[in-house]
Amino acid sequence: MANIKEIQCIRTRSNGTWVIVKVITDQPGLYGIGSASDQYHAETVVTAVEQGVGPKLIGRNAGHIEDNWQSAFTSGYWRNGSILNTALAGIDMALWDIKGKEAGLPVYQLLGGPCRAAVPCYAHASGSDLVALEDDVRSYMEEGYQVIRCQLGGYGGGGFIDQSDARLSKNAWHKPHFFDDEAYLENIPKMFDYLRSKLGFKPKLTHDVHEHLRPQNAVTLSKLLEPYRLYFLEDVLPPEQIAWFRLIRQQCTTPQAMGELFINPHEWMPLITERLIDFVRVRVSKAAGITQCRKIASLCEWFGINTAWQEGGDNDPVNQVAAMHLDLASWSFGIQEDNHFNAEELDVFPGHAILEGGYLYTNDQSGLGIDINETKAAQLLDIEQTKIPRHMSEDRRLDGTIVRP
Numbered sequence: 347m348a349n350i351k352e353i354q355c356i357r358t359r360s361n362g363t364w365v366i367v368k369v370i371t372d373q374p375g376l377y378g379i380g381s382a383s384d385q386y387h388a389e390t391v392v393t394a395v396e397q398g399v400g401p402k403l404i405g406r407n408a409g410h411i412e413d414n415w416q417s418a419f420t421s422g423y424w425r426n427g428s429i430l431n432t433a434l435a436g437i438d439m440a441l442w443d444i445k446g447k448e449a450g451l452p453v454y455q456l457l458g459g460p461c462r463a464a465v466p467c468y469a470h471a472s473g474s475d476l477v478a479l480e481d482d483v484r485s486y487m488e489e490g491y492q493v494i495r496c497q498l499g500g501y502g503g504g505g506f507i508d509q510s511d512a513r514l515s516k517n518a519w520h521k522p523h524f525f526d527d528e529a530y531l532e533n534i535p536k537m538f539d540y541l542r543s544k545l546g547f548k549p550k551l552t553h554d555v556h557e558h559l560r561p562q563n564a565v566t567l568s569k570l571l572e573p574y575r576l577y578f579l580e581d582v583l584p585p586e587q588i589a590w591f592r593l594i595r596q597q598c599t600t601p602q603a604m605g606e607l608f609i610n611p612h613e614w615m616p617l618i619t620e621r622l623i624d625f626v627r628v629r630v631s632k633a634a635g636i637t638q639c640r641k642i643a644s645l646c647e648w649f650g651i652n653t654a655w656q657e658g659g660d661n662d663p664v665n666q667v668a669a670m671h672l673d674l675a676s677w678s679f680g681i682q683e684d685n686h687f688n689a690e691e692l693d694v695f696p697g698h699a700i701l702e703g704g705y706l707y708t709n710d711q712s713g714l715g716i717d718i719n720e721t722k723a724a725q726l727l728d729i730e731q732t733k734i735p736r737h738m739s740e741d742r743r744l745d746g747t748i749v750r751p
């Protein structure tokens with residue numbers, strides 16, 4: 347039996363936004379690691395782990411994962427917040443890692459064993475124009491990806507109008523471009539019309555709206571995209587407007603993926619139990635870890651919904667591995683979002699997942715199978731960069747109104 351002796355955080359990546367939780371036990375050499383990264387509030391998460399949730403668990407049996415999770419979940423009375431979920435996830439993943447190491451089994455074996463040989467992933471293709479996008483999609487198809495996300499540039503791409511074409515007020519708050527729903531409704535169906543005419547229906551294509559549209563236009567876009575038979579349309583609504591999924595469902599069959607901003611069961615439960623979406627996309631670390639996400643995956647199974655755990659460029663290799671273990675063991679798995687790290691970053695994490703030909707592969711080591719080289723983690727960190735405040739980029743409409751991401 348191993349008891350929790352110490353819980354600490356290791357910050358890495360050059361900007362310090364990757365927070366890796368290390369849970370050390372009283373057994374010689376036995377520890378686990380988990381992901382508690384946050385692109386915008388890394389220091390806050392560290393405080394929550396080391397001074398908030400962590401101290402309560404010191405001395406407890408590391409193997410009582412469910413009990414430790416439940417205890418930490420309500421330890422601050424208020425719960426389901428983004429920061430506390432992330433702190434809890436880091437500890438939770440580390441406890442699963444420890445349990446696997448104790449058992450001499452990979453975590454996916456503890457979760458019931460594999461349902462599949464490897465984990466298919468979807469790639470992110472983008473281009474500033476249709477030809478560049480088509481080229482990018484083709485390069486991923488050649489690499490082996492069967493599902494590819496298609497974007498005209500970054501957040502809101504395809505929906506921007508330039509300052510020179512904009513009818514601005516005389517006191518306009520100057521920005522180089524403005525988001526416009528009508529432009530988006532015009533350009534994104536054209537994008538898929540072009541891609542289907544060039545590529546046919548063999549590649550499975552998705553698109554991420556990044557929550558930019560007004561809800562009624564989210565319904566319209568879902569209808570307009572129906573002929574192009576998407577694998578899924580992602581984040582067509584912001585989390586505040588999820589009731590509109592009922593109207594989308596009544597109007598068309600475009601499959602819907604939603605959830606990367608979700609932190610509370612009351613957000614994903616109605617969408618799953620009323621079958622209003624097709625893929626649930628919470629980030630494992632933002633939904634409080636493997637313990638909670640395996641329950642989401644089980645819930646999905648009963649309602650015919652699939653998982654597509656969120657990754658994205660700001661996530662770390664430990665969260666990716668945690669998602670991969672869930673993917674391997676969940677019958678309700680649909681697709682995994684891929685993620686790319688540079689060689690220097692991967693060097694910090696021996697045992698990281700291998701992404702090859704559109705599939706993620708595990709190394710079958712016990713626990714999560716991934717470790718952290720703390721010397722290299724410290725070398726990667728640029729202290730000056732960690733001092734820079736980070737905020738989500740901001741898009742605005744013509745009159746200056748903020749568009750929620």
Ligand SMILES: [Mg+2]
Nearest residue numbers: 554580581606
């Ligand atoms: Mg998204």
